[in-house]
Amino acid sequence: MKRLFLAGALLGVVACAHAAIPTIDPVFRPEPKPLGPAYEDPVERASGDTIEDPLVIGSLPFTDSGTTCGFSHDYDAVCPYADATAPDVVYRYDCAAGETVTIDLCASSYDTKVYVFEDGPDRLIACNDDWCAYQSLLTQVPLAAGCTYYIVVDGFGASCGEYVLEVSRYTECTVECPPGALPEGEIDCYDGYKDIYNSGCACLPDGCFQLLEPSCDPIVLCGTTGVYQTGPMLYRDTDWFEIRLSAPARVCLAGDAEIPMHFVIIDGRDGCQGLSFAVFAEVGPCAQVSDICHDCEPGTWWLWAGPVAWDLGFACGSRYRLEVGGYAGGPSPAQRTTWGAIKSLMR
Numbered sequence: 001m002k003r004l005f006l007a008g009a010l011l012g013v014v015a016c017a018h019a020a021i022p023t024i025d026p027v028f029r030p031e032p033k034p035l036g037p038a039y040e041d042p043v044e045r046a047s048g049d050t051i052e053d054p055l056v057i058g059s060l061p062f063t064d065s066g067t068t069c070g071f072s073h074d075y076d077a078v079c080p081y082a083d084a085t086a087p088d089v090v091y092r093y094d095c096a097a098g099e100t101v102t103i104d105l106c107a108s109s110y111d112t113k114v115y116v117f118e119d120g121p122d123r124l125i126a127c128n129d130d131w132c133a134y135q136s137l138l139t140q141v142p143l144a145a146g147c148t149y150y151i152v153v154d155g156f157g158a159s160c161g162e163y164v165l166e167v168s169r170y171t172e173c174t175v176e177c178p179p180g181a182l183p184e185g186e187i188d189c190y191d192g193y194k195d196i197y198n199s200g201c202a203c204l205p206d207g208c209f210q211l212l213e214p215s216c217d218p219i220v221l222c223g224t225t226g227v228y229q230t231g232p233m234l235y236r237d238t239d240w241f242e243i244r245l246s247a248p249a250r251v252c253l254a255g256d257a258e259i260p261m262h263f264v265i266i267d268g269r270d271g272c273q274g275l276s277f278a279v280f281a282e283v284g285p286c287a288q289v290s291d292i293c294h295d296c297e298p299g300t301w302w303l304w305a306g307p308v309a310w311d312l313g314f315a316c317g318s319r320y321r322l323e324v325g326g327y328a329g330g331p332s333p334a335q336r337t338t339w340g341a342i343k344s345l346m347r
Contacts, residue, residue: 050074051121051150054092061168068153069160075152077115079127086155095143100170102139103151106132110161116141117150129156131309139313140170173258173286175319177222184223188317189237191229200240200302201272209242212327219324225261226316227307237316238306243327245298250326253292253303257284257320260308263292269299282308
């Protein structure tokens with residue numbers, strides 16, 4: 001788990017949770033989010049500056065591109081950053097029938113923020129700052145029949161730049177657990193949850209790791225994850241699986257998830273303070289990934305699975321499937337909490 005104060009010095013950890021090339025810090029230490037540069041050399045655009053003169057989305061799916069540079073700073077929303085001065089561009093969508101949509105800025109080239117007003121700026125219904133690296137995405141945004149929605153393409157701080165906006169109807173993603181798979185066994189997270197099950201290096205003082213025994217066949221794990229709130233802080237339900245190798249091995253991960261997740265192979269031979277990423281990949285939603293492989297030397301290695309960002313849109317109970325290949329040999333000599341001991345903690 002990694003914590004996020006909704007106000008204060010640790011706000012930046014949200015952005016780094018989904019960096020294109022993550023560092024070790026997003027696993028269990030905070031790191032700040034840098035401010036984006038203010039725009040220069042603005043250009044003019046005829047419409048889209050305010051909700052009185054928006055760009056119009058006629059039908060879905062919809063794609064448009066442009067730049068926010070040269071527009072005015074007219075609106076803002078807190079998710080969780082406030083006091084932005086970035087210019088913004090407004091789109092209008094008149095919803096004829098109730099539907100659920102996805103609003104995607106992931107192909108944009110600057111640090112974006114996106115939010116949605118219903119019938120005017122006094123009713124904010126959705127907001128996201130960082131989802132895919134420093135770009136924004138909203139999923140499962142409910143729209144009511146007969147209402148007018150204003151989608152505001154904005155930026156973090158004073159940032160502006162080129163954006164690509166995609167709006168489409170949301171398609172539900174479901175990841176099934178195949179027969180014979182090994183259940184992770186952790187209960188679904190919830191607001192106020194305290195993870196002492198398999199939260200790895202975030203579980204003090206000695207860490208909480210879920211041990212895997214070697215197998216000649218690929219190990220298939222089925223687990224759940226999500227983001228939850230405890231007091232003023234957001235937490236991710238991250239799962240750490242430990243393997244110990246008695247000989248060099250090429251370990252490979254594969255799988256899928258109902259929300260965007262990272263699967264990571266971590267070198268744990270030097271413990272939590274000396275760990276390093278070996279290889280990682282983003283999986284889901286409903287986007288199968290395979291061949292996440294690393295040639296591992298003998299010793300302790302951790303397999304990490306967790307949401308890409310601290311976003312309450314990643315509901316607790318979201319399912320994932322993690323396949324582990326290449327972990328064969330004798331019984332694990334790991335001297336840590338056993339499966340039975342871990343489960344007894346939850347009783």
